[in-house]
Amino acid sequence: MARTYRVTIAQLNPTLGALAGNADKAHAAWLQGRAAGAGLVALPEMFITGYQTQDLVLKPAFVEDARAHIEALAARCADGPALAIGGPLYEAGRLYNAYYMLRDGAVAGIARKHHLPNYAVFDEERLYTSGPVSGPFGMDAVRLGTPVCEDSWYEDVAETMVESGAEILLVPNGSPYARNKLDRRMGHMVSRVIENGVPLIYLNMVGGQDDQVFDGGSFVLNPGGKLAMMLPVFDEAVAHVDFDETNHGWVAREGEKAVHPPVIEQEYRLMVEALRDYLHKAGFSKVVLGLSGGVDSALVATIATDAIGAENVRCVMLPSEYTSEHSLEDAEAVARKLGCRLDTVPIGPARAAVTESLAPIFNGMAPDVTEENIQSRLRGVMLMALSNKFGEMLLTTGNKSEVAVGYATIYGDMAGGYNPIKDLYKTRVFATCRWRNETHRDWMLGPKGAAMPDRVIDKPPSAELRADQKDEDSLPPYEVLDDILGMLIEGESSVADCVEAGFDRDTVKKIEQLIYISEYKRFQSAPGARLTSRAFWLDRRYPIVNRWRDNS
Known part of the structure; x- marks a missing residue:
């Protein structure tokens, strides 16, 4: 008789620093998975702490408290399915972004994030140590590989895990929204599935943290890259993913396929x-x-x-x-x-x-x-x-x-x-x-x-x-202004690029000057919702005092 295996995925919204509350959310999801007969309940990257922690994770007392909550959660979840959850790990003088497997009341295994993002809003190289690529977790029926977030954007981690015996890949994420990012995520995950011939669960968190919003949109891919399940964006959701063992490996059953709204x-x-x-x-x-x-x-x-x-x-x-x-x-x-x-x-x-x-x-x-x-x-x-x-x-x-x-x-x-x-x-x-x-x-x-x-x-x-004041007394029409700003800020284009695109050079130079001399204001401005990959704050870190101008 062919075997089946159920994974419960919890696309949930943690609160940064609310360790007990985040543990309670994880336990509630675990109870749902246990009631549904799951073999594993999975939470996203760094869920116990919330994400991104920034320099808070450098405080030893915080990391110790997070580990204590993880161990207490393991004890609460002893009688039932395994629980996978992200959190920090301090080990032998080094700090890791880690993914914990909890079974039978204890920490049964830990995967350490290997590729540390160091671009846009991410600054993980100064916080964490790159971990070794780990082998798969041996579950009751399957061997599970867990490339953590950025690890899945490269070939090596997933390939090593599958070569070590992983039959299903579970990718826990703390991936914030940026315009058109879902297409990039899907492209990378399809590549991993096609390269390795195993199904993949992409599990993302939801909810806001400062300027960033994690948009969920978790999904499951089958070998060949076919979509088996897609959860909604922005909504909390707990879903059960059933896998059937076939002569060609494990295959996920078809499930909900949420349609994502327009941008x-x-x-x-x-x-x-x-x-x-x-x-x-x-x-x-x-x-x-x-x-x-x-x-x-x-x-x-x-x-x-x-x-x-x-x-x-x-x-x-x-x-x-x-x-x-x-x-x-x-x-x-x-x-x-x-x-x-x-x-x-x-x-x-x-x-x-x-x-x-x-x-x-x-x-x-x-x-x-x-x-x-x-x-x-x-x-x-x-x-x-x-x-x-x-x-x-x-x-x-x-x-x-x-x-x-x-x-x-x-x-x-x-x-x-x-x-x-x-x-x-x-x-x-x-x-x-x-x-x-x-x-x-x-x-x-x-x-x-x-x-x-x-x-x-x-x-x-x-x-x-x-x-009788109007904005256009001192600025070009917003249709023109926004196109120039899009080139100079989003595209980091040169003045010459803007002129080649058809904009008046004097207008472009005026806008460039205004952007640079306003940096001190933005440095002191309130945080705001991040929509693009070039939002003002962590995405764009320019000096306040800057005498350089583009004379191209």
């Missing part, structure tokens, strides 16, 4: 999940933001409402003499459509007081950007006061186009704890607003129907810090 929906969901997890994991339940009547703050208010519900979102209009009636009406319309509270705090009296205080020193000097920035900084003061008084996290609302060229005021509209749209260029802001107005999903806590009036999306963007 615009995935990225809106990511911004919602990033904000929700950042708040909850940091201990906040409510937010406050300045609602200007413009498209950026309208989108942030909508994201916040979809993340935590309208009753937990405070919008504040902070008008000056330059604030148009349209902006007042539009801010009120957005708050009304979303169902959020809207407070109005005029900044005129405070601005008059500041202007009077500075008048003796500024005497004889013409007004300039200084006076404009005073308005923005007064708004930041008011919003931070509300944040402090009511315990609501202040959200900032600058899009990637503005953040890139410094069209945001440090200690003003940049003040706050999180920026959901930090990695979203302005042209994508417009597209995302139109998509959300036409779309509602069950995971959105906000209302169905249009959340933002068309006028908010269609009107010319303006900071309204002086009379």
Whole structure:
């Protein structure tokens, strides 16, 4: 009689540092696997600690605590299937990113990550030691190889494990979302399956951690690269994968094949999940933001409402003499459509007081950007006061186009704890607003129907810090600006490359200058949801002081 083997995979959301809570989640998944008759229950990479730990994992007490929780979890899971879970390992003076196999109440084996990623948001070479490639774990019916995350992007680890007898590959991951990354993951995993002729389980975690969101999308491939199962993106899920032994080795049975939504929906969901997890994991339940009547703050208010519900979102209009009636009406319309509270705090009296205080020193000097920035900084003061008084996290609302060229005021509209749209260029802001107005999903806590009036999306963007001000007075149209930024930032292109692509050289040089001189602002800016592989923070580490310019 042909043998079968069931693996329960747990695509779950850990909280970094919540060792007991993460262990409880793993135990709950193990109970589901035991009830389903699984031989193994598997959790993702570094699940016991949460991921990424960054330098926290260099603290010996933290690593010791993680190991104690793993051993206690082994004891809790003694009577039933094996449990595989990721965590740190300190051994013989070296620190490893490890994957533990727990059986019969004890640690039965450990695989150590061999290839350590050292690019983009990853910095593992300075944290961990590269481990030796381990052989497979011998389970009751099968021999299981476990290339840990980055190990599966190279040929050698999987090949060595299969040559050592592995019949199924289980790849535990902490792989954060980046645009079009799923295709790259799938391409590498198909290669491993075709090269080695064994089925493969790709198990990824879900949930937000600081700027990153782990998007799940776990899947199972059969020999030849055929998809047998695909779990949804962003949702927690526990699934059972059944393997049948054949004359040609083990084959996974067909299972759920979730259809992943288009990129615009995935990225809106990511911004919602990033904000929700950042708040909850940091201990906040409510937010406050300045609602200007413009498209950026309208989108942030909508994201916040979809993340935590309208009753937990405070919008504040902070008008000056330059604030148009349209902006007042539009801010009120957005708050009304979303169902959020809207407070109005005029900044005129405070601005008059500041202007009077500075008048003796500024005497004889013409007004300039200084006076404009005073308005923005007064708004930041008011919003931070509300944040402090009511315990609501202040959200900032600058899009990637503005953040890139410094069209945001440090200690003003940049003040706050999180920026959901930090990695979203302005042209994508417009597209995302139109998509959300036409779309509602069950995971959105906000209302169905249009959340933002068309006028908010269609009107010319303006900071309204002086009379008749428009963004395009000092910047090229956003369609042009975003294309140039995409080349200079995402593509690291030269000025000559941009000119060859058809852009005016003087315009490109102006944008390059603005990017470089704004680095100090970005260094001090709030974290925000990472959508691309060139997000501002860990993906792009440029010097603050930099006199080099591209004269190509």
